[in-house]
Amino acid sequence: MNADASLSQGLTKDDPGLRARIEDFLYLEADLLDEWRIEEWFALFAEGATYEVPPIGDTDEADPSTSLFYIADDYVRLRERVVRLTKKEAHSEFPRSRQRHMISNVRITAMTSGIVEVGCNFITYRAKRGVVDTYYGKHLYRIDCIANPWKIKSKRSVLGMDMLYPGKLTIII
Amino acid sequence: MDTALINPEMPLTYPDMVVEDRQRHLFRVSRRAFTEEAVLEGERRGIFDRCWLYVGHSSEIADNCDFITRAVGGRELIFNRDRGGAVHAFLNTCPHRGAMVVREKKGNALSFRCFYHGWSFNVNGRFASRFEEGNYGKEHYGGGCADLAQVPRLENYRDFWFVNFDRNAVSLSDYLAGAKEYIDLVADQAEAGMEIVGGGQQYIINANWKLLAENSVDAFHGFPVHSTYFDYLQNIGSLRTDSGVDMSPRGMTNLGNGHAVIEYASPWGRPIARWVPSWGEEKRELVERIRHGLVQRFGQERGLRIAESSRNMVIFPNLVINDIMAITVRTFFPDAANRMTVSAWALGARDEDHELRKLRLFNFLEFLGPGGFATPDDQEALENCQRGYRNLREVGWNDISKGMPRVGQPKNDDEEQMRCFWRQWRQRMAGVA
Numbered sequence: 001m002n003a004d005a006s007l008s009q010g011l012t013k014d015d016p017g018l019r020a021r022i023e024d025f026l027y028l029e030a031d032l033l034d035e036w037r038i039e040e041w042f043a044l045f046a047e048g049a050t051y052e053v054p055p056i057g058d059t060d061e062a063d064p065s066t067s068l069f070y071i072a073d074d075y076v077r078l079r080e081r082v083v084r085l086t087k088k089e090a091h092s093e094f095p096r097s098r099q100r101h102m103i104s105n106v107r108i109t110a111m112t113s114g115i116v117e118v119g120c121n122f123i124t125y126r127a128k129r130g131v132v133d134t135y136y137g138k139h140l141y142r143i144d145c146i147a148n149p150w151k152i153k154s155k156r157s158v159l160g161m162d163m164l165y166p167g168k169l170t171i172i173i
Numbered sequence: 174m175d176t177a178l179i180n181p182e183m184p185l186t187y188p189d190m191v192v193e194d195r196q197r198h199l200f201r202v203s204r205r206a207f208t209e210e211a212v213l214e215g216e217r218r219g220i221f222d223r224c225w226l227y228v229g230h231s232s233e234i235a236d237n238c239d240f241i242t243r244a245v246g247g248r249e250l251i252f253n254r255d256r257g258g259a260v261h262a263f264l265n266t267c268p269h270r271g272a273m274v275v276r277e278k279k280g281n282a283l284s285f286r287c288f289y290h291g292w293s294f295n296v297n298g299r300f301a302s303r304f305e306e307g308n309y310g311k312e313h314y315g316g317g318c319a320d321l322a323q324v325p326r327l328e329n330y331r332d333f334w335f336v337n338f339d340r341n342a343v344s345l346s347d348y349l350a351g352a353k354e355y356i357d358l359v360a361d362q363a364e365a366g367m368e369i370v371g372g373g374q375q376y377i378i379n380a381n382w383k384l385l386a387e388n389s390v391d392a393f394h395g396f397p398v399h400s401t402y403f404d405y406l407q408n409i410g411s412l413r414t415d416s417g418v419d420m421s422p423r424g425m426t427n428l429g430n431g432h433a434v435i436e437y438a439s440p441w442g443r444p445i446a447r448w449v450p451s452w453g454e455e456k457r458e459l460v461e462r463i464r465h466g467l468v469q470r471f472g473q474e475r476g477l478r479i480a481e482s483s484r485n486m487v488i489f490p491n492l493v494i495n496d497i498m499a500i501t502v503r504t505f506f507p508d509a510a511n512r513m514t515v516s517a518w519a520l521g522a523r524d525e526d527h528e529l530r531k532l533r534l535f536n537f538l539e540f541l542g543p544g545g546f547a548t549p550d551d552q553e554a555l556e557n558c559q560r561g562y563r564n565l566r567e568v569g570w571n572d573i574s575k576g577m578p579r580v581g582q583p584k585n586d587d588e589e590q591m592r593c594f595w596r597q598w599r600q601r602m603a604g605v606a
Contacts, residue, residue, distance in 0.1 A: 053544055055372045057278075065531035067371035068519050071544035072535065080408060084401045084546060091398060092553040129560070131379070164376040167515075168552055169544035 013111035022118055023106050025143065025150055030101035033172050041172065042082045046144055046151035051078045053157045053169060060140065060158055070159075070169050085170075092170040097128040099171055103139075114146030115153060122157070124173040126166065133166030135159065135173045187215050187602035191595045192570075198577035200592050204565040207381035207558075213510045219605035220490050220598070221246040223339045225348045227492040227504050228252050228262055231332035232368035232523070233279075238296055241279040244506065244514070245336060250324065251275050251285070252334065255297040260329070262336050263298055263321040274321065285321070294321050331360040332367065333502075351428030352488050358479055359496050361471065362445045363522030369502070371534065373518040374542050378505075380555035382491060382513040385505050386594055388551050389493040390435055390485045392586040393575060398554055402546045403440070405539070410451040412440055425583045425590050431489030431597025433590035439483040441498040441540075444533040445522065446480040452532060459526060487590070489597050494520075499537035511559050517542065 012018075032041040045051070053071040054062040064072035073081055084090050102123040110117040118141040126133040137160035142153040157173050190203035190212075206212050226246045233241055233252075240253035242265055249265040251274070265273045272289040284301055286293040295301045300319035313319040326337035328345035330353060335345050346353070360367055378385065388394065396403070406412040425435045442449035446464035448457045468476035483497045493503040500520040505513045519537045521530060540547045573595065576587025583589035 055374070058372065064534060065527065066534075068374065068534060068542075069538060069544075070374065070542060072538055076409060077539065080405045081546070083408070084405060087401055087404075089400045090550070092549040164374070164543055167376045167378050167543060168549040170549045 013108045013116065018116070019106060019108055022108060022116065022143070023103075026103050026106065026118075026120060026139075026141075029152075030103055033101050034099055036096060036099075038082050038085055038172070042079060044150075044152050045075070045078065045155075046147065046153050048075050049078070049152055050074055050154045050156075051081075051172075052155070053159065053173070056159050056161060056163065060156075070164070090170070092168055095128075097126045097171060099127075100125045101173075105138075114144060116143050116145050117141070118143060121160075122173065124171070126171050135166065135169075136161065137173075187212065187219075187605065188599045190602075191599040193592070193596070195577070198574055200573045200577065200588070200595070201570040202573060202595055204562045204569055204571060206598075207383060208510055208562050208565065210510050213507055215602055215605045216490075216507070217247060219601045221338075221506075223337070223342060223601065223604075224490050225326075225328075225335040225337050225342065225345050226490075227488070227502075228327075228334050228336045230367075230369045230502070230518070230520070231260070231329070231334065232366075234260065235368075236281060238281050238283055239279070240275060240282060240285075240296070242273075242275050242277065243516075246338060246506065248324075248338070249273055250336070251321070253296055255295070256283070257297075259297070260327070260334065261296075261298060262324040262327045262334075264324060266322075267292055268300075268319050268322065292319070298323060331356055348430060349488065350430050350432065351426065352432040352434070352486065355428070355434050355484060355486050356494065358484065359494060359500060359520065362467075362479060363524060364470070365522065365524040367500075367520050368523045370519040370521045370530070373516055375514065375516050376543050377508075378513050378515055378552050378555055379511060380513065380552075380559040381510055382505050382507040383594075383598070384555040384558055385513065385515065385551075386487050386489075386491060386493075387591045388555060389495065389503070390433055390487045390590045391588075392435055392437065392485075392584075393588065394551075394554065395586070398550050399547045401550075402540060405546055406441060411442055411449045413442065413447075413449045425585050425587060427589070427593050428486075428488075431594050431601075432487060433593040434484055434486040435585035435590060436482050436484045437585050439481060439497070441483075442536065443480070443483070443498060444525075444529045444536065456528060456532065459529060463529075487594060489594060498540055499533050501537065501541050 029044055051073045052064060052069060054069050055067055058067055085093055088094050103120050105121040107119050108116055109119055119138055121138050124135045137158045140156040144151045144153050185203055190206045192201045228243060228245050228250060229241060229252045234254045237254050237256055237258050240251055243250050243252055251263040251265045254260055265275055267274050267287040269290055269292045272287055274285050274287045284293050284295055293301045298321035300313060324336040325340040326342055328335055330345055330349055333356060427433055439447055442452060446460050446467060448460040464480045467479050485495045487493055491504050495501045501517055502520050503517040505515040507513050521533050538545055542548050573588045573591050576583050576589055
């Protein structure tokens with residue numbers, strides 16, 4: 001797990017060392033999802049964090065109180081999503097799909113009081129019963145780098161496709 | 174009949190694919206009805222070319238000159254409001270050489286212009302290009318041969334708009350039959366009317382379209398498939414079955430013409446208007462006020478029925494209006510025998526309080542849609558059925574007999590609602606056999 005010391009005071013958002021550490025953190029997250037270590041994945045989130053997948057074609061700033069998202073979880077529902085996915089009765093993920101999360105184009109877009117805003121591109125593959133689903137787009141994160149270990153305050157996955165071809169969003173993309 | 178059940182080689186006409194034996198309480202549907210492209214071709218002619226098909230809600234084209242484009246019944250349509258506010262549905266193809274005239278999903282425009290050769294049209298469909306003399310005769314300008322083609326029939330009931338490609342179809346009102354009463358129970362939820370909320374969801378399911386029609390009104394699958402959803406409600410304090418009003422299920426009602434509805438006491442919260450503890454005390458008063466307003470407008474019985482009960486309805490062939498923990502309007506069309514495209518929307522009160530609107534969308538997502546805690550498991554079930562039909566040479570028939578020996582009104586977890594659908598399907602398909 002990310003046991004690094006918290007962000008040192010002098011670091012700025014343009015520091016290449018910071019991006020390397022952010023990338024390591026995102027690769028760790030991707031790895032936990034690939035391996036279905038989903039409870040450990042949830043532990044990366046700060047209390048009160050949100051996890052969202054806005055509607056295709058909406059703006060990055062879409063608001064779940066006025067737009068129909070695919071996923072708009074507060075912390076409690078995210079916890080419940082994880083609990084559900086650990087059950088055999090979450091039929092869409094039983095037997096479990098196989099996944100691979102790819103991350104690239106990582107950029108730090110802002111940094112305020114130790115909260116780093118990060119954008120990156122993603123491709124996530126999900127395979128089940130001979131069908132491969134591909135999800136792609138960008139993740140927008142707010143990561144608390146003062147906390148030790150670091151914690152995700154929000155994750156928003158903006159889909160880049162023009163339609164949800166795989167039909168379901170049962171995994172964390 | 175029994176021969177048909179055991180002999181997979183026997184050729185079946187479309188009506189033969191639905192077998193009802195009331196004496197022996199058996200209702201069977203051939204799995205070939207879900208797998209054969211020839212059946213789908215028959216459905217295109219016998220069902221999608223002849224039934225009233227949902228195209229959209231008034232609120233989606235609220236202002237004059239608003240338009241949306243939508244695939245309906247295998248066609249590409251423009252559904253719009255002209256400069257005077259009249260609603261139209263045009264076939265989205267240039268009368269010149271065929272290109273789709275409007276390519277955006279939605280917008281507001283004073284005219285439509287085909288990008289291929291520049292033919293343009295007023296939003297009432299009239300040819301509006303002005304070419305120099307010698308290019309086109311007067312038939313093009315006044316005779317209508319260059320106008321956008323309208324769908325043969327377009328009618329609405331309480332802001333729900335439907336098209337029909339059969340010029341001689343019965344009126345929408347007659348077609349909807351008993352379903353109108355249940356559309357009223359949705360449309361009456363707000364005095365200001367209802368509206369589609371915040372876009373829609375579109376997704377693919379790799380299963381025959383009729384599996385979703387069955388699933389959408391099937392209470393029998395509720396607990397086996399959705400136990401994790403009910404666990405979730407329990408965990409967060411949203412499961413509430415202790416209401417003071419009559420919570421007994423009203424069962425299932427045959428609405429005529431293949432339409433059916435199940436109605437039952439809600440275990441979950443409803444923004445209109447059933448409070449649950451997980452929403453917090455501050456929302457309780459808000460919800461109570463709406464509930465009280467409904468009772469004032471419609472009396473104790475109907476008011477509380479709107480507020481308390483949940484309803485899942487299928488309007489034959491492919492419109493679902495489920496008034497449950499939120500309201501979803503859902504339609505679906507086959508792309509192939511084993512694949513459908515689903516479009517789903519949330520419906521809410523036009524003047525809804527911001528907090529309740531937020532709650533409505535939050536509620537919608539907890540159960541419904543590709544990322545919900547329930548819909549994906551339905552999809553899994555449907556896709557599993559489709560895959561299971563690969564065995565149809567050995568196991569060729571679905572059993573839809575539950576509740577047949579029951580005397581009196583069917584229960585909502587019987588399968589009479591699917592039998593209503595299939596009887597209508599059989600009748601419609603007899604016309605093309």
